[in-house]
Amino acid sequence: MRPVPLTGRPKVSVVIPxxxxxxxxPRAVQSVLEQPGVDVQIIVVDDAxxxxxxxIAEEISVAEPRVAAVVHEANAGHIATYNDGLSRCTGDYVVLLSADDLLAPGALARAAALFEARPGLALVYGRAPSFSEEPPRPVKRPVSWTIWSGPEWIERICRRGTNVIANPEAIVRREVVERLGGYDxxxxxxxxxxxxLQAATFGRVGRIDGPxxxxxxxxGGNMHLGEDDLSDLVERSQMFELFLSSPQLAAMALSARTALAREALARATREYDLGRGHGPLAAKYLDFAHEQGVELDGLNGWSALQRRQTFAESVLAQKALSIVGRAHRRMSTTAELARIRRTGVA
Known part of the structure:
Protein backbone atom coordinates (compact mmCIF):
# COMPACT_ATOMS: atom_id res chain seq x y z
CA MET A 1 0.00 0.00 0.00
CA ARG A 2 1.11 3.55 -0.64
CA PRO A 3 1.80 5.46 2.58
CA VAL A 4 -0.30 8.43 3.69
CA PRO A 5 1.52 11.45 5.15
CA LEU A 6 1.34 11.94 8.90
CA THR A 7 -1.12 14.59 10.04
CA GLY A 8 -0.96 15.97 13.54
CA ARG A 9 1.80 15.31 16.02
CA PRO A 10 1.21 12.14 18.07
CA LYS A 11 3.16 11.29 21.18
CA VAL A 12 5.40 8.23 21.26
CA SER A 13 6.74 6.77 24.50
CA VAL A 14 10.13 5.05 24.23
CA VAL A 15 11.25 2.83 27.08
CA ILE A 16 15.00 2.26 27.24
CA PRO A 17 15.95 -0.52 29.68
CA PRO A 26 23.62 8.43 25.18
CA ARG A 27 23.54 7.43 21.54
CA ALA A 28 20.34 5.40 21.96
CA VAL A 29 18.66 8.38 23.62
CA GLN A 30 19.90 10.72 20.92
CA SER A 31 18.45 8.50 18.19
CA VAL A 32 15.03 9.07 19.82
CA LEU A 33 15.42 12.79 20.52
CA GLU A 34 16.25 13.43 16.86
CA GLN A 35 13.01 11.84 15.58
CA PRO A 36 11.04 14.40 13.55
CA GLY A 37 7.26 14.82 13.36
CA VAL A 38 6.34 13.35 16.76
CA ASP A 39 6.55 14.27 20.42
CA VAL A 40 8.61 11.81 22.43
CA GLN A 41 8.57 10.64 26.02
CA ILE A 42 11.75 8.75 26.92
CA ILE A 43 11.87 6.57 30.03
CA VAL A 44 15.30 5.16 30.86
CA VAL A 45 15.07 2.35 33.42
CA ASP A 46 18.41 1.38 34.92
CA ASP A 47 18.34 -2.03 36.57
CA ALA A 48 20.97 -1.43 39.28
CA ILE A 56 24.59 8.77 32.95
CA ALA A 57 20.81 8.36 32.75
CA GLU A 58 20.23 10.96 35.46
CA GLU A 59 22.61 13.43 33.83
CA ILE A 60 20.73 13.06 30.53
CA SER A 61 17.36 13.55 32.25
CA VAL A 62 18.56 16.75 33.94
CA ALA A 63 19.73 18.19 30.62
CA GLU A 64 16.71 17.03 28.59
CA PRO A 65 13.13 17.40 29.95
CA ARG A 66 11.79 14.76 27.57
CA VAL A 67 13.88 12.10 29.35
CA ALA A 68 12.97 10.57 32.70
CA ALA A 69 15.42 8.35 34.60
CA VAL A 70 14.17 5.49 36.76
CA VAL A 71 16.86 3.78 38.86
CA HIS A 72 16.34 0.41 40.53
CA GLU A 73 18.03 0.03 43.90
CA ALA A 74 18.29 -3.75 43.39
CA ASN A 75 18.53 -5.76 40.19
CA ALA A 76 15.05 -6.87 39.16
CA GLY A 77 15.87 -8.66 35.90
CA HIS A 78 15.11 -7.67 32.34
CA ILE A 79 11.39 -8.59 32.23
CA ALA A 80 10.57 -6.61 35.38
CA THR A 81 12.64 -3.72 34.04
CA TYR A 82 10.72 -3.72 30.75
CA ASN A 83 7.39 -3.76 32.57
CA ASP A 84 8.40 -1.00 34.96
CA GLY A 85 9.10 1.29 32.02
CA LEU A 86 6.00 0.23 30.05
CA SER A 87 3.76 0.99 33.04
CA ARG A 88 4.92 4.63 32.96
CA CYS A 89 4.12 5.33 29.29
CA THR A 90 1.63 8.07 28.43
CA GLY A 91 2.12 8.29 24.66
CA ASP A 92 -0.22 7.15 21.92
CA TYR A 93 2.30 4.50 20.84
CA VAL A 94 5.03 2.63 22.69
CA VAL A 95 8.53 1.42 21.74
CA LEU A 96 10.90 -0.77 23.76
CA LEU A 97 14.44 0.17 22.73
CA SER A 98 17.41 -1.56 24.30
CA ALA A 99 20.15 0.83 25.38
CA ASP A 100 22.55 -0.75 22.87
CA ASP A 101 20.24 -0.37 19.86
CA LEU A 102 19.25 2.67 17.78
CA LEU A 103 16.15 4.01 16.08
CA ALA A 104 16.55 4.84 12.39
CA PRO A 105 16.00 8.46 11.30
CA GLY A 106 12.29 9.15 10.74
CA ALA A 107 11.20 5.75 12.09
CA LEU A 108 8.63 7.03 14.59
CA ALA A 109 6.92 9.37 12.13
CA ARG A 110 6.67 6.60 9.54
CA ALA A 111 5.11 4.22 12.05
CA ALA A 112 2.79 6.88 13.49
CA ALA A 113 1.55 7.72 9.99
CA LEU A 114 0.57 4.08 9.47
CA PHE A 115 -1.13 3.88 12.87
CA GLU A 116 -3.03 7.12 12.27
CA ALA A 117 -4.18 6.06 8.80
CA ARG A 118 -5.30 2.59 9.99
CA PRO A 119 -6.86 2.86 13.49
CA GLY A 120 -7.36 -0.92 13.71
CA LEU A 121 -3.64 -1.61 13.88
CA ALA A 122 -2.20 -3.02 17.10
CA LEU A 123 1.43 -3.53 16.05
CA VAL A 124 3.73 -1.95 13.46
CA TYR A 125 7.28 -3.05 12.64
CA GLY A 126 9.83 -2.83 9.85
CA ARG A 127 13.40 -3.72 8.99
CA ALA A 128 16.11 -3.70 11.65
CA PRO A 129 19.54 -4.29 10.08
CA SER A 130 22.21 -5.46 12.49
CA PHE A 131 25.52 -3.71 13.13
CA SER A 132 28.46 -3.87 15.50
CA GLU A 133 30.31 -0.55 15.59
CA GLU A 134 28.46 1.82 13.26
CA PRO A 135 24.98 1.35 11.74
CA PRO A 136 24.71 1.11 7.95
CA ARG A 137 24.71 4.44 6.15
CA PRO A 138 21.10 5.41 5.36
CA VAL A 139 20.04 4.77 1.78
CA LYS A 140 16.94 6.51 0.50
CA ARG A 141 14.30 3.88 -0.31
CA PRO A 142 10.65 4.25 -1.30
CA VAL A 143 8.23 3.60 1.54
CA SER A 144 5.25 1.27 1.28
CA TRP A 145 2.95 -0.43 3.74
CA THR A 146 1.95 -4.06 4.20
CA ILE A 147 -1.01 -4.90 6.44
CA TRP A 148 -2.18 -8.29 7.68
CA SER A 149 -5.15 -9.24 9.78
CA GLY A 150 -4.09 -10.41 13.23
CA PRO A 151 -4.99 -14.08 12.60
CA GLU A 152 -3.20 -14.08 9.24
CA TRP A 153 0.01 -12.71 10.76
CA ILE A 154 -0.15 -15.18 13.66
CA GLU A 155 -0.63 -18.05 11.24
CA ARG A 156 2.42 -17.00 9.24
CA ILE A 157 4.55 -16.80 12.39
CA CYS A 158 3.40 -20.27 13.42
CA ARG A 159 4.35 -21.67 10.02
CA ARG A 160 7.84 -20.18 10.49
CA GLY A 161 8.18 -21.25 14.10
CA THR A 162 10.40 -18.28 14.88
CA ASN A 163 10.44 -14.52 15.36
CA VAL A 164 10.72 -11.99 12.54
CA ILE A 165 11.02 -8.96 14.85
CA ALA A 166 14.39 -8.12 16.41
CA ASN A 167 12.67 -5.78 18.93
CA PRO A 168 13.67 -2.10 18.49
CA GLU A 169 11.73 -1.77 15.22
CA ALA A 170 8.39 -2.71 16.82
CA ILE A 171 5.83 -0.11 17.92
CA VAL A 172 2.62 -1.02 19.76
CA ARG A 173 -0.52 1.00 20.42
CA ARG A 174 -0.49 1.98 24.12
CA GLU A 175 -3.99 0.65 24.74
CA VAL A 176 -2.76 -2.77 23.62
CA VAL A 177 0.23 -2.60 25.99
CA GLU A 178 -2.10 -1.75 28.86
CA ARG A 179 -4.44 -4.65 28.05
CA LEU A 180 -1.52 -7.08 27.83
CA GLY A 181 0.01 -5.84 31.06
CA GLY A 182 3.55 -6.01 29.73
CA TYR A 183 5.90 -8.93 29.14
CA ASP A 184 5.29 -12.38 30.63
CA LEU A 197 1.62 -12.66 19.05
CA GLN A 198 -0.65 -11.48 21.85
CA ALA A 199 -0.72 -7.97 20.40
CA ALA A 200 -1.88 -9.41 17.07
CA THR A 201 -4.96 -10.81 18.80
CA PHE A 202 -6.12 -7.23 19.47
CA GLY A 203 -5.88 -5.89 15.92
CA ARG A 204 -4.11 -5.87 12.62
CA VAL A 205 -0.36 -5.87 12.07
CA GLY A 206 1.41 -3.43 9.78
CA ARG A 207 4.90 -3.28 8.34
CA ILE A 208 6.94 -0.36 7.02
CA ASP A 209 8.56 -1.61 3.82
CA GLY A 210 11.65 0.10 2.46
CA PRO A 211 13.86 2.08 4.86
CA GLY A 220 29.07 -10.45 22.94
CA GLY A 221 26.80 -9.15 25.67
CA ASN A 222 23.55 -9.92 23.84
CA MET A 223 24.47 -13.32 22.44
CA HIS A 224 22.88 -15.26 25.32
CA LEU A 225 21.86 -18.15 23.07
CA GLY A 226 24.32 -19.70 20.65
CA GLU A 227 23.23 -21.10 17.31
CA ASP A 228 23.90 -24.63 18.62
CA ASP A 229 21.95 -24.19 21.84
CA LEU A 230 19.02 -26.58 22.16
CA SER A 231 17.43 -24.30 24.77
CA ASP A 232 16.48 -21.88 21.99
CA LEU A 233 14.21 -24.50 20.40
CA VAL A 234 12.89 -25.70 23.76
CA GLU A 235 11.92 -22.19 24.87
CA ARG A 236 10.17 -21.43 21.60
CA SER A 237 8.30 -24.72 21.90
CA GLN A 238 7.14 -23.76 25.39
CA MET A 239 6.07 -20.33 24.19
CA PHE A 240 3.99 -21.69 21.31
CA GLU A 241 2.45 -24.30 23.60
CA LEU A 242 1.37 -21.54 25.99
CA PHE A 243 0.04 -19.24 23.28
CA LEU A 244 -1.71 -21.95 21.26
CA SER A 245 -3.20 -23.92 24.16
CA SER A 246 -6.81 -23.42 22.99
CA PRO A 247 -8.32 -26.38 21.06
CA GLN A 248 -9.50 -23.89 18.42
CA LEU A 249 -5.85 -23.22 17.57
CA ALA A 250 -4.87 -26.86 17.05
CA ALA A 251 -4.02 -26.33 13.37
CA MET A 252 -1.69 -23.43 14.17
CA ALA A 253 -0.10 -25.45 16.97
CA LEU A 254 0.63 -28.25 14.50
CA SER A 255 2.20 -25.73 12.11
CA ALA A 256 4.45 -24.43 14.88
CA ARG A 257 5.52 -27.92 15.97
CA THR A 258 6.23 -28.85 12.36
CA ALA A 259 8.40 -25.77 11.88
CA LEU A 260 10.34 -26.48 15.07
CA ALA A 261 10.85 -30.13 14.08
CA ARG A 262 12.10 -29.04 10.66
CA GLU A 263 14.58 -26.65 12.28
CA ALA A 264 15.78 -29.33 14.70
CA LEU A 265 16.44 -31.69 11.78
CA ALA A 266 18.44 -28.97 10.03
CA ARG A 267 20.51 -28.42 13.16
CA ALA A 268 21.13 -32.15 13.55
CA THR A 269 22.26 -32.33 9.93
CA ARG A 270 24.62 -29.45 10.56
CA GLU A 271 26.22 -31.41 13.41
CA TYR A 272 27.09 -34.17 10.91
CA ASP A 273 28.50 -31.61 8.48
CA LEU A 274 30.75 -30.32 11.25
CA GLY A 275 31.99 -33.83 12.02
CA ARG A 276 30.00 -34.01 15.25
CA GLY A 277 27.31 -36.45 14.14
CA HIS A 278 28.16 -38.91 16.90
CA GLY A 279 28.11 -36.19 19.55
CA PRO A 280 25.32 -35.63 22.09
CA LEU A 281 23.89 -32.50 20.47
CA ALA A 282 22.90 -34.21 17.21
CA ALA A 283 20.98 -36.84 19.16
CA LYS A 284 19.28 -34.20 21.29
CA TYR A 285 18.14 -32.30 18.21
CA LEU A 286 16.72 -35.49 16.73
CA ASP A 287 14.96 -36.35 20.02
CA PHE A 288 13.46 -32.85 20.09
CA ALA A 289 12.19 -33.28 16.54
CA HIS A 290 10.51 -36.57 17.47
CA GLU A 291 8.93 -34.94 20.54
CA GLN A 292 6.99 -32.51 18.33
CA GLY A 293 4.63 -35.32 17.36
CA VAL A 294 4.80 -34.86 13.58
CA GLU A 295 5.76 -37.25 10.79
CA LEU A 296 9.44 -36.51 10.29
CA ASP A 297 9.88 -38.51 7.10
CA GLY A 298 7.63 -36.08 5.27
CA LEU A 299 9.65 -32.99 6.22
CA ASN A 300 12.30 -31.18 4.26
CA GLY A 301 15.60 -32.11 5.81
CA TRP A 302 14.71 -35.64 6.88
CA SER A 303 16.22 -37.30 3.83
CA ALA A 304 19.35 -35.12 4.12
CA LEU A 305 19.81 -36.23 7.74
CA GLN A 306 19.23 -39.86 6.77
CA ARG A 307 21.98 -39.62 4.14
CA ARG A 308 24.38 -38.18 6.72
CA GLN A 309 23.60 -41.01 9.11
CA THR A 310 23.95 -43.68 6.40
CA PHE A 311 27.35 -42.44 5.26
CA ALA A 312 28.63 -41.39 8.66
CA GLU A 313 31.24 -44.17 8.65
CA SER A 314 32.54 -43.30 5.17
CA VAL A 315 34.94 -40.38 5.45
CA LEU A 316 34.93 -39.55 1.73
CA ALA A 317 31.15 -39.80 1.37
CA GLN A 318 30.61 -37.77 4.53
CA LYS A 319 33.01 -35.09 3.32
CA ALA A 320 31.22 -34.80 -0.04
CA LEU A 321 27.81 -34.59 1.64
CA SER A 322 29.16 -32.00 4.06
CA ILE A 323 30.37 -29.71 1.27
CA VAL A 324 27.10 -29.98 -0.64
CA GLY A 325 25.06 -29.50 2.54
CA ARG A 326 26.91 -26.38 3.64
CA ALA A 327 26.52 -24.81 0.20
CA HIS A 328 22.80 -25.61 0.14
CA ARG A 329 22.27 -24.13 3.63
CA ARG A 330 24.10 -20.94 2.69
CA MET A 331 21.88 -20.49 -0.37
CA SER A 332 18.73 -21.34 1.61
CA THR A 333 19.62 -18.94 4.43
CA THR A 334 20.40 -16.13 2.00
CA ALA A 335 17.10 -16.67 0.18
CA GLU A 336 15.17 -16.83 3.45
CA LEU A 337 16.66 -13.56 4.72
CA ALA A 338 15.90 -11.90 1.41
CA ARG A 339 12.26 -13.03 1.65
CA ILE A 340 11.93 -11.67 5.18
CA ARG A 341 13.46 -8.34 4.21
CA ARG A 342 11.10 -8.11 1.27
CA THR A 343 7.87 -9.40 2.79
CA GLY A 344 8.21 -9.05 6.56
CA VAL A 345 7.02 -12.64 7.13
CA ALA A 346 8.35 -15.26 4.74
Missing part, protein backbone atom coordinates in the same frame (compact mmCIF):
# COMPACT_ATOMS: atom_id res chain seq x y z
CA UNK A 18 19.59 -0.43 30.66
CA UNK A 19 21.86 -2.81 32.51
CA UNK A 20 25.57 -2.02 32.28
CA UNK A 21 25.11 -0.42 28.86
CA UNK A 22 25.97 3.09 29.98
CA UNK A 23 28.53 3.52 27.18
CA UNK A 24 25.76 2.87 24.63
CA UNK A 25 22.98 4.82 26.36
CA UNK A 49 23.88 -1.30 36.85
CA UNK A 50 27.42 -1.44 38.20
CA UNK A 51 29.03 0.60 35.40
CA UNK A 52 27.68 4.07 36.20
CA UNK A 53 24.68 3.78 33.85
CA UNK A 54 22.37 5.29 36.47
CA UNK A 55 24.52 8.40 36.74
CA UNK A 185 7.93 -13.33 33.25
CA UNK A 186 7.28 -17.04 32.59
CA UNK A 187 9.11 -16.69 29.27
CA UNK A 188 12.43 -14.95 29.96
CA UNK A 189 13.87 -15.60 26.47
CA UNK A 190 10.75 -15.68 24.31
CA UNK A 191 8.58 -13.07 26.03
CA UNK A 192 9.08 -10.71 23.09
CA UNK A 193 7.62 -13.11 20.51
CA UNK A 194 4.79 -13.98 22.92
CA UNK A 195 4.11 -10.25 23.32
CA UNK A 196 3.91 -9.67 19.54
CA UNK A 212 15.00 0.54 8.15
CA UNK A 213 13.05 1.35 11.29
CA UNK A 214 15.86 0.55 13.71
CA UNK A 215 19.35 -0.87 14.01
CA UNK A 216 20.04 -3.94 16.15
CA UNK A 217 23.51 -4.07 17.66
CA UNK A 218 25.36 -7.40 17.70
CA UNK A 219 27.98 -7.86 20.41
Missing amino acids: CYNYGHFL SSDGSAR PRLPHTADLYFW PQAYYRIH
